[in-house]
Amino acid sequence: MPIRWDVREHLSLGWFVVRWLLMIAPVAVLIGSSVAFFLWLLAEATQTRWAHPELVFGLPLAGIFIVWCYHSMGSTAGGGNNLVMEQIHQPGAGIPKRMMPLVLFATVITHLFGGSAGREGTAVQMGGSIAQVFSRPFRLSEEDTRILLTCGVAAGFGAVFGTPLAGAIFALEVLAVGKMRYEALIPCLMASVLGDLVCTAWGIGHTQYQIVAPELHIDAAVAHVSLVLAAKVMLASILFGLAGFLFAEITHALSGLFKKYVTRYWLRPVIGAVVVLGISFLLGTRDYLGLGVGSASGDGISIVNAFSGVGVTPWSWWWKLLLTAITLSSGFKGGEVTPLFFVGATLGAALAGVLGVPVDLLAGIGFIAVFAGATNTPLACTLMGVELFGAQYLEYFAIACFLSYLFSGHSSIYLSQQIAAPKGGVFRYRGVDTLKSARDARRFWWHRQSHDE
Incomplete structure (x- = not known):
């Protein structure tokens, strides 16, 4: 049987890779550089707090300043990671540009004065915000906008932890429980790897862990x-x-x-x-x-x-x-x-x-x-x-x-996660669209059961 090869298909696939690499490169460079700056600031804030432990007594005032900034200037930026995920699910008004500087400096202030928090959410929001900026000049379709925003999440996550492969898969897997969208796999991998390379090129290192056992x-x-x-x-x-x-x-x-x-x-x-x-x-x-x-x-x-x-x-x-x-x-x-x-x-x-x-x-x-x-x-x-x-x-x-x-059940720190396939085939969650809806449904079921008893 002769080989039936449509050369146009492989040319199209090659163009897909080249096109996304050209679009992702500037996005990943900016995200990797921003994450490097953020990690440097975070390290400086931590060292400063350790050197001046009395700073923790300013935590209440720091909190007032943070929420005032978000209340007066934040617009929809207060939606955080859930807003990024919602815009990937259904692009609409977009992720505001102000999200990036707001979350960066608010997180650093939180750590400077002793708040117990992490850094992943900041990197993901920075990545989504930067990626959103490029969606208009690139004149992307709705589907390509979803992919670009997902790439922003991948680049931010991969860069902040120094785990580019995990960053690419995380960006695809976190959107929905029980389902991954593979159309963004190659772009996310390129974005995560480039973001991590750029972050490392700025001289930012990551904590090394070792299991010897x-x-x-x-x-x-x-x-x-x-x-x-x-x-x-x-x-x-x-x-x-x-x-x-x-x-x-x-x-x-x-x-x-x-x-x-x-x-x-x-x-x-x-x-x-x-x-x-x-x-x-x-x-x-x-x-x-x-x-x-x-x-x-x-x-x-x-x-x-x-x-x-x-x-x-x-x-x-x-x-x-x-x-x-x-x-x-x-x-x-x-x-x-x-x-x-x-x-x-x-x-x-x-x-x-x-x-x-x-x-x-x-x-x-x-x-x-x-x-x-x-x-x-x-x-x-x-x-x-x-x-x-x-x-x-x-x-x-x-x-x-x-x-x-x-x-962990049908719960998550990200309530905007969609439920594509209920865990363990739990029938009551079939037809429930997001984990927020699932959480609300559990409260309803619990009240109804308590009332019946």
Whole structure:
């Protein structure tokens, strides 16, 4: 049978790659440079706060300034990551240009004065905002606008964590539960890789983590699965998924309570700051403030130290979860992902002794698994584990991320995620369009059940 080759098809595919590379290159360069500037500012803010610990007492005033800026100048920028996702689902008014500078400096101020927050949300919003600027001069169709905005998310995520492959898959996977849109796969990969390369070219480094686990005596490139260890990882992964669920639900619940009972918008961050500082004072440590990657003393509670178990208590994960939820729900700005890394790593370290698993292995697994559960991105988080820790424990990464994703239920830190395929075939969520609708439906079902009883 003769080969039937339509050369026009492959020419068209080649033009697709070239066209998107030409469009994405300037976008990724700007996003990578912006993320590099943001990470530099964030590091300076953290070092300044450690050198001048009295700055934390300015957290209430910093909160007032942040919410005033968003109230007076923010327009729709306050929608944050959910706004970016909504514009990808259905392009409309677009992402305002002011989102980028607002979220950048608001996040830096939050960290300078000790708010417990992350950095991923800032990078994603910066990426979406910069990508939106290019949609008009490129004269893109609605479908191409969706792809470009998704590329902005990929470039921002890949650059901020130094994980370009995970960044590309995250941008595709985070949009809908149970479905990925492959038409943006190549553009997102190019954007994420370029964004990370540009960020690194500015001299910005990323924290290096390592899983050694010498107790397991594994020297293969990819470890063979031990049924006993896999069972222990599965048990821990259920808890990781529940932790992701708890983080998302507490954050959303507190945000609703602040809006309902504190009618003066400027008072919400004041109350949040006082509660965060009060809890820190009662705990006798400031290690839960700020990003949490490292600690001021070097041997305090942090993500880095979780891999050796230094300073970690059985409840370290809970205090970081609670303080971050209060910080973000009261009006401060920043991401949720790095605090989720903290929650997962410290929870894994706490469980390691109970389950008889090497502490660095379970801390690393918890690091990615809680994130997978809270964002419904198990594939991206599995790949992130490989990019951060190596492929040696790939199977365990996958087991943990997939189970955590399942047991986090129909919840997420991003309520604009669409439900393409309900988890576990749960019938009640069929026909529910977004996780926000699912959350509202759960409240209705609960009230109806309580009334029936």
